[in-house]
Amino acid sequence: MQTDLDDKIIELLRRSTSVGRNAAEIEPDTDLMNDLGLDSIAMVHFLADAEEEFQITVKEEEISLPIFSNFRSLKGYIIQKMGANRGSFGND
Numbered sequence: 001m002q003t004d005l006d007d008k009i010i011e012l013l014r015r016s017t018s019v020g021r022n023a024a025e026i027e028p029d030t031d032l033m034n035d036l037g038l039d040s041i042a043m044v045h046f047l048a049d050a051e052e053e054f055q056i057t058v059k060e061e062e063i064s065l066p067i068f069s070n071f072r073s074l075k076g077y078i079i080q081k082m083g084a085n086r087g088s089f090g091n092d
Contacts, residue, residue, distance in 0.1 A: 008053060009075055013038070016046040028072040033065075043068055056081035 010026050017036045032038040047058050067077045
């Protein structure tokens with residue numbers, strides 16, 4: 001079951017990559033780099049969009065490839081950042 005947060009992250013990923021997958025095709029274990037073509041430039045675009053969308057601050061030293069290894073890791077990172085700033089989002 002997808003949540004509002006899932007939908008927002010997927011929308012930001014779509015903006016950052018050239019892959020036009022629909023939400024049903026992106027699962028927790030979807031490999032963001034190999035399956036969606038997320039490269040370093042797309043990561044920067046995604047993080048800039050995520051900072052604005054979720055009102056989080058991403059520090060340069062926190063950015064690492066494991067965060068972008070799959071959808072589940074990326075979502076977990078965003079939830080962690082949001083929790084540090086203001087609590088949870090939507091129905092997560």
